[in-house]
Amino acid sequence: MPYTTDPETVLNFPILVGDIGGTNARFAILVDSYAEPRLYPVLRTADYASIDEAIQTQILDRTSIQPRSAVLAVAGPVDGDEIDLTNCDWVVRPRGMIAALGFSDVVVLNDFEAQALAVVALDAAHLERIAGPAGEVSGSRVVLGPGTGLGVAGLVRARHMWIPVPGEGGHVDIGPRTAREIAVFGHAETIEGRMSAEQMLSGHGLVNLYRAVAAADGAEPLLAGPAAITGAALSGDDATAKATLDLFVTLLGRVAGDLALIFMSRGGVYLTGGIAQKILPALKNGLFRAAFEDKAPHSALMRTIPAYVITDPLAALAGLAAYARTPARFGVETRGRRWRSV
The missing domain is CATH 3.40.367.20 (Hexokinase; domain 1)
Structure with a gap:
């Protein structure tokens, strides 16, 4: 399994991974590259005005761990600094998440890109x-x-x-x-x-x-x-x-x-x-x-x-976790889909 220290590739731990669908959102935190993902309850997207509110109230307010990076998979094309979800009212604004939620690095992928990553991550x-x-x-x-x-x-x-x-x-x-x-x-x-x-x-x-x-x-x-x-x-x-x-x-x-x-x-x-x-x-x-x-x-x-x-209902999280741990194993293009704090 390839490892790299290339700063253009690696992500800093702890890492929040999230699978944002049209109906439900699933999150986990990777404390380091060896720990099992720390899972959080499935959230209904309709119950929260924004993804920022959901992450703050249901993840960050309930743990002492402050994720430095976030890898999110969303149901819709990733194009620009404001990402509309196809079947959900949430809009993902990575620069706003960096400012409001304390991340230094945010990567946003398509939700089925995460499912594809899961195919080689699942047993x-x-x-x-x-x-x-x-x-x-x-x-x-x-x-x-x-x-x-x-x-x-x-x-x-x-x-x-x-x-x-x-x-x-x-x-x-x-x-x-x-x-x-x-x-x-x-x-x-x-x-x-x-x-x-x-x-x-x-x-x-x-x-x-x-x-x-x-x-x-x-x-x-x-x-x-x-x-x-x-x-x-x-x-x-x-x-x-x-x-x-x-x-x-x-x-x-x-x-x-x-x-x-x-x-x-x-x-x-x-x-x-x-x-x-x-x-x-x-x-x-x-x-x-x-x-x-x-x-x-x-x-x-x-x-x-x-x-x-x-058969794993959390397959996308498994795919995101595999990528977050060893990005060099996957040819994920992050240009235009990765935001960092200045």
Whole structure:
């Protein structure tokens, strides 16, 4: 494992690491490079006016440790000194955090960049293989997760480092392939006439899909919320919910397969987030894998690529902690994404 004393690379301990999603925020403090992360309770972003308030009241006011550095992963593109989160009202202002919270160094990454880092930080106990053979040890990987939105990131190996590739892949186009899907898609809610993957493959996307399936079948949509839909589908209590979840995992497999081809991810495709963890039985029923491999003329290639579910709900924190401990192990580009006190 490479170590470095390059001041342009290393971060000073203690280090606050934070995973800021659209709904929840998770934090931990690394006291030094050998200590296990000191975890704090999960926070609901809607309960705090700003990220600064959440960190001050729920982290800094509850410990005698003063972090010198912060590494934060946020749900949205990192561009400029004011970073808007895609599905949350918080705005991350690193210069303001340095002034108000006492940090000397702040690094802000994309949330799925942190999930990509986690893929090589987690042990086998937190990875459930749902299909395919074991992946190549140094093979490229893809991480995607339906949640508040649909996060996507790649991870490639080059120059003896793992290099995360963040992006907004959840907003690619998605469309129907069968007569049944054409009927369902015709009832689904779009964004300015466009159907993105996130419109189907996320928490609100699952509700969108459920209502569309009900409309296509002339049924009454009686369930509200993704948890109710997945619960009724897995228990078999609601035929519309079951049909919805079947279509959901099929579409997820199709998009996951597309991303595997784009990244040539011989190291595997990794599904993360609460939805994937809760619908694990449905992901193993064959529909996901059939759609994943249905990529003629490359179906044989697809059969060699494994798919996993990340079962650790704190995976992003594990990825951030791995990077914070040994930045030289990862090719993380920090230009325009790292702020320091003067």
